Amino acid sequence: MRERRRLRLGILALVSVVLLGAVPLFFGLRALSHDPVFDTLDGLRVPAWAAVTxxxxVSGNRWCFRECRLRERTVESQRAPKETARAYEQALAGDGWRRWKNSRCPERPVEGSFTCWRRDELTLELWVREPVCTPPPIDGSPAPSPAPSPAAEKCTGSLVSVKVRNAIDDERTGPQPTKDPSLTGVDPFPTFADDPLDESAPSPS
Incomplete structure (x- = not known):
């Protein structure tokens, strides 16, 4: 009887240890594999037509070891870029994102609507443009232009790109280098017009 009681107690203790360790391990692995930023993007109140696909x-890591985490989302919308951009901008503003006006937003001129946003420790880029309807040929040769057909599928809708990164990893959040030539300092190697050593030394008489 004593051996059975000890065996039961041992089994109960082992089960308790396994359960107590398995539950935190499960939630820990779930937190590591799932990014809460995507949950925030999923919670944006955009119409169903603006988030079809x-x-x-994800690239980098959340601890910013060598490279901070970059979240990228590509969405297909069924309506025009202007209407889609308006829907996403209203959803971002309603979710607490603030419009971020920066001279480097975008880095270079792009087609469509490109806006930047900030919220807490995150920065967000929203780019809405026309969809890519004709993919480039694989071999690089120009694709033949077929005869127009009324039954041909029309290229409609828009393409949405969202990039979210940590503000400390966004170089646009820090001070920008100045281009004022008056603030460049003094030339450490000045050039003298009259060099006293340039004259030849007098020859001894």
Missing amino acids: TVDN
């Missing part, structure tokens, strides 16, 4: 991509 969604593709997510």
Whole structure:
């Protein structure tokens, strides 16, 4: 009887240890594998037509070891870029994002609507433009132009790109280098017009 009681107590203790360790391990792995930023993007109140197909991509790590985490989301919308951009901008403003006006937003001129946003420790780029309807040929040769057909599928809708990164990893959040030539300092190697050593030394008489 004593051996059975000890065996039962041992089994109960082992089960308790496993359960107490498995539950935190489960939630820990779940937190590591799932990014809360995408939950925030999923919570944006955009119409169903503005988020037909969604593709997510993640690079870097959340601890900013060598490279901070970059979240990228590509969404297909069924309506025009202007209407789609208006829907996303209203959703971002309603979710606490603030419009961020920066001279480097965008870095270079792009087609469509490109806006930047900030919220807490995050920065967000929103780019809405026309969809890519004709993919480039694989071999690089120009694709033949077929005869127009009324039954041909029309290229409509728009393409949405969202990039979210940590503000400390966004170089646009820090001070920008000045281009004022008056603030460049003094030339450490000045050039003298009259060099006293340039004259030849007098020859001894």
